[in-house]
Amino acid sequence: MAEPAERAYYRFVVLFFNCMLTFGSYFCFDIPSVLQQQFQGNLTCVNSTLGNGTECVEGLGMTPQEYNLLYAIYAWTNAVVVIMAGFLIDKLGNRFGVFLFSFLCVLGSSIFALGSHFKGSPYLLPLMLTGRLLFGSGNGSLTIVQNRITAFWFRGKELALAFGLTLAFSRLGSVLNFFLTQRFEAQYGMQWTLWGGTLLCVLGFLSAITVSVLDKVGMKQLGLDGAIQEESRKVRVQDVRLLSLRYWLLVFTIMFFYNGIFPFIADASKFIQDKYEGYSQKQAAYIAGAVYDSSLVLSAAVGILIDYVGLRGVFAVLCAVCTLPVFGLLAFTFVPPLISTIWLGITYSFAAASMWPSIPLVVPRSTLGTAMGLATSVQMIGIGLCNLIVGEILGEKNSDVKIPLWRWQRMMIFMLANTIGCIITSTVLNIIDRREGGTLNKMTKRSAVQDSEVQTDREALITSEEETGERDNSNINT
Numbered sequence: 001m002a003e004p005a006e007r008a009y010y011r012f013v014v015l016f017f018n019c020m021l022t023f024g025s026y027f028c029f030d031i032p033s034v035l036q037q038q039f040q041g042n043l044t045c046v047n048s049t050l051g052n053g054t055e056c057v058e059g060l061g062m063t064p065q066e067y068n069l070l071y072a073i074y075a076w077t078n079a080v081v082v083i084m085a086g087f088l089i090d091k092l093g094n095r096f097g098v099f100l101f102s103f104l105c106v107l108g109s110s111i112f113a114l115g116s117h118f119k120g121s122p123y124l125l126p127l128m129l130t131g132r133l134l135f136g137s138g139n140g141s142l143t144i145v146q147n148r149i150t151a152f153w154f155r156g157k158e159l160a161l162a163f164g165l166t167l168a169f170s171r172l173g174s175v176l177n178f179f180l181t182q183r184f185e186a187q188y189g190m191q192w193t194l195w196g197g198t199l200l201c202v203l204g205f206l207s208a209i210t211v212s213v214l215d216k217v218g219m220k221q222l223g224l225d226g227a228i229q230e231e232s233r234k235v236r237v238q239d240v241r242l243l244s245l246r247y248w249l250l251v252f253t254i255m256f257f258y259n260g261i262f263p264f265i266a267d268a269s270k271f272i273q274d275k276y277e278g279y280s281q282k283q284a285a286y287i288a289g290a291v292y293d294s295s296l297v298l299s300a301a302v303g304i305l306i307d308y309v310g311l312r313g314v315f316a317v318l319c320a321v322c323t324l325p326v327f328g329l330l331a332f333t334f335v336p337p338l339i340s341t342i343w344l345g346i347t348y349s350f351a352a353a354s355m356w357p358s359i360p361l362v363v364p365r366s367t368l369g370t371a372m373g374l375a376t377s378v379q380m381i382g383i384g385l386c387n388l389i390v391g392e393i394l395g396e397k398n399s400d401v402k403i404p405l406w407r408w409q410r411m412m413i414f415m416l417a418n419t420i421g422c423i424i425t426s427t428v429l430n431i432i433d434r435r436e437g438g439t440l441n442k443m444t445k446r447s448a449v450q451d452s453e454v455q456t457d458r459e460a461l462i463t464s465e466e467e468t469g470e471r472d473n474s475n476i477n478t
Contacts (some may be wrong), residue, residue, distance in 0.1 A: 294345025
């Protein structure tokens with residue numbers, strides 16, 4: 001009689017709890033974006049309106065620079081930790097990793113929520129930055145463990161479906177944050193809202209315990225307990241010299257594209273309220289969240305399309321070109337912002353499906369883990385720097401509730417500049433790729449994709465700790 005672990009239902013139970021590992025943490029990540037008005041609100045509101053006639057919002061009194069630093073420190077932490085996390089998990093095992101990194105998410109979100117109780121004191125910003133640092137250390141690395149567990153249980157089975165579902169659950173957390181957080185804050189206040197996010201991270205920690213038990217029991221039933229250590233190669237500094245020009249062009253293409261996505265999302269809710277008439281905070285949060293809504297709906301279908309037709313390099317250029325009008329509309333017109341955010345979500349979906357899976361095609365398999373780690377680090381460093389620059393553009397010491405329109409226009413021009421940088425690097429990438437055989441843009445038939453690219457991806461996911469984490473972490477942060 002077959003053991004439970006050998007049956008299909010068992011691996012899908014593992015998958016469910018594995019998906020829940022990051023649902024809460026991705027909900028938590030963008031809470032500041034929805035509550036930007038409260039984070040930058042006045043410490044006290046004696047009158048309901050300010051001197052310039054705008055509504056007074058009571059909050060933490062952060063400047064735009066301090067607010068954007070919350071996102072910058074998260075990105076910088078990821079840039080360092082995701083490279084080391086794969087090696088640590090490889091040495092100490094999945095179960096150790098899932099406990100450590102889910103606990104860091106709980107600890108970081110707790111300190112972040114605790115910091116909100118110190119408004120008006122010098123302890124507020126250090127506590128909240130410490131919380132984001134610990135939270136970033138856990139959240140990015142937790143994805144590595146999540147992907148590794150998925151790769152084992154669905155190897156040779158429904159692997160693409162399983163990875164799609166883990167990605168969808170993370171994005172679902174982001175989407176629900178934009179729909180629910182403002183309403184919850186209006187009823188219960190900011191402090192309880194942040195503690196509610198911590199509670200969702202606790203749910204992730206309980207899921208970590210469950211998936212660890214299921215994984216351990218399943219390994220014993222399959223006779224693999226103690227022998228399932230995957231072969232993974234240690235990252236060596238000298239491997240960097242083996243990476244080609246095409247690889248570095250691809251890395252900077254990714255960096256420039258995402259420089260225009262996440263810094264915008266971080267400030268989108270406040271931007272919509274400041275520029276457009278008649279939008280409440282809740283409505284603005286819904287519209288900002290449409291970027292995630294679009295990618296949530298389209299990511300699986302777009303991935304199947306690109307796997308089928310190839311043309312990854314062409315899609316990379318088209319994504320950047322099609323993103324240009326988005327920031328142009330936001331900066332210089334009063335076209336309803338929902339059009340722009342949905343549009344951005346569509347190009348975001350195509351970018352995630354075309355750029356990151358191109359890396360295994362332009363580097364030797366022996367250096368793939370190093371390549372994925374470096375690409376993620378460069379991406380996160382770029383996002384972190386852009387968050388700081390955006391904070392400077394919006395006003396270093398400007399704590400007014402409403403930011404002047406000319407500052408928002410400068411921010412959108414900065415987003416445009418990054419998108420133009422993406423167009424330049426992706427165009428040069430296609431030229432170099434064509435000279436070197438046109439690997440990125442080869443048309444592929446379905447059978448060819450299944451026999452080569454999909455199998456390569458499976459082998460990469462299963463045999464390299466770093467590849468597993470970095471690839472799908474990028475697609476999510478993607």
